Amino acid sequence: MLVIDDSRFVRKTFASILGASFAVREEADGEAGWEAVRTDPSIVMVFTDLDMPKLDGFELLERIRSSSDPRIRELPVVAISGNREEANKKRAASAGANDFIDKSADGSEVLSRIQNLLRLVRTSRELEASQAALAQSTTHDPVTGTLTPHYLLTEGRKHFSHARRHGAQLSVMALRIDSYGDLASQVGKETAEQLLARIANMVTANLRAEDSVSRTAEATFMIVSMGTGPPQMLAFARRLRGQLEGAHVTWRGQPVRITSSFGAASLSIDAVGSIEELMRAAMQRLQAASRQAEPIVGYEEARPSGPATLPGDIERALLVLEQTDPQPLGDLAGEVAKRLLRIVELFRRKKPG
Incomplete structure (x- = not known):
């Protein structure tokens, strides 16, 4: 006292x-x-x-x-x-x-x-x-039916451990409904949450059984996807954004436009030591999407927050080579690209897992 x-x-x-x-x-x-x-x-x-x-x-x-x-x-x-x-x-x-x-x-x-x-x-x-x-024992968000952040983290740690042990792919995507604030001001919080639940259902419908999604903030979702590499995650983000923008959502007979931003991170690209760090990388890229006025920020578009590490540099180079068409490069450059692609293939075969 x-x-x-x-x-x-x-x-x-x-x-x-x-x-x-x-x-x-x-x-x-x-x-x-x-x-x-x-x-x-x-x-x-x-x-x-x-x-x-x-x-x-x-x-x-x-x-x-x-x-x-x-x-x-x-x-x-x-x-x-x-x-x-x-x-x-x-x-x-x-x-x-x-x-x-x-x-x-x-x-x-x-x-x-x-x-x-x-x-x-x-x-x-x-x-x-x-x-x-x-709150920690609850597994699902009462508004959207998605996982709670705590439960997503529990599941994400299991996936991260499995991916590390077996050399498997693991990606995380952060998604924010940018138009939610204006929507809530226009129609009220209760109606906006009902629309948010419909959006969550649209997101969930695009996921596989092994994927996990959580609402981590008022209008922000996080997706953890096992077995998904960087190109597939970015393709998924683009497809999902197109579906959200083209969705026929109305309120009192008037169409409601849904705008969204995405940030992605992958274990094969980002030098991280935990699922928390991978989620943080995805959130940083989501914030970068807002700063750069880009709807989707993934890997090559992201501005690195620190010095790149060797494994990430190698993986990034391999991704670029795999997506390269050697034909338009000319005879000499095309031959070099073909040989490099063969090296890529050998490298892929020798990777653990």
């Missing part, structure tokens, strides 16, 4: 009340109290005077409640004051105080209020933990 008051008498009074049941730390002003809160993780509750030098109780409350650290931001804070005016209590409550205790309160009342507050905090934290566990 941390007791902050510029009056030594008040500090010692509360310390004697609390000391029988709790370890107590004392500070004489708001700045010293804030430093204690910031640096001492053993503090589980704060008692603070409201009228203090350097930093008053209201300012201290503001710092605590606006902290980026959840441990600090969620600390129970009890305001202690000799000012019994209702306006003072309301101001303390508005600033984030969990309770208000008069300095003249006797020991039994103080301890009773503390126990009630601790019980309330414990119940609240247990509820939050229960909700977090429930």
Whole structure:
């Protein structure tokens, strides 16, 4: 327990009340109290005077409640004051105080209020933990019927491990419905979510049984595709974008235009060590699609975020060679291309898996 008051008498009074049941730390002003809160993780509750030098109780409350650290931001804070005016209590409550205790309160009342507050905090934290566990155990998004992000990550880790062990292809595609924000403003969130569910059904209908799709943000989806290489993933993105743009979706008899952006990443191209990194690469390319005004950003179009690695460079070169038509290159260059393509074929045959 941390007791902050510029009056030594008040500090010692509360310390004697609390000391029988709790370890107590004392500070004489708001700045010293804030430093204690910031640096001492053993503090589980704060008692603070409201009228203090350097930093008053209201300012201290503001710092605590606006902290980026959840441990600090969620600390129970009890305001202690000799000012019994209702306006003072309301101001303390508005600033984030969990309770208000008069300095003249006797020991039994103080301890009773503390126990009630601790019980309330414990119940609240247990509820939050229960909700977090429930979110992790849920497998499907209630709006679109696609997988939850947590479950996609679980499935993606299995696919990534399998692909790494067996030298198999694995690709990830991030898809965002760019027109969703305007749509929600036009028709309302409930109707927009119904249309989003229809779009999700269109996406799902294009997937194989071994593919997984999740809604990872309000209008963003992530697809994990086993056995799919870079060219196939980009072709799938182009086909899906064409279907979305050509979809006959209407609202109140008026056609609704669907615009979308895509970003793709593949294990055979991107030097990554986990499914999370592969997903991050796909999301970075999705963001690049917005910045570059390109609907689809895959591999050769993406601006690399760091130095390329040797395996990725080799794979990228092989993809270019495989897509090269040697005929228009002329006799000498065409012969060189043909020989390189034969080397590509030998390289492919010798690859693991």
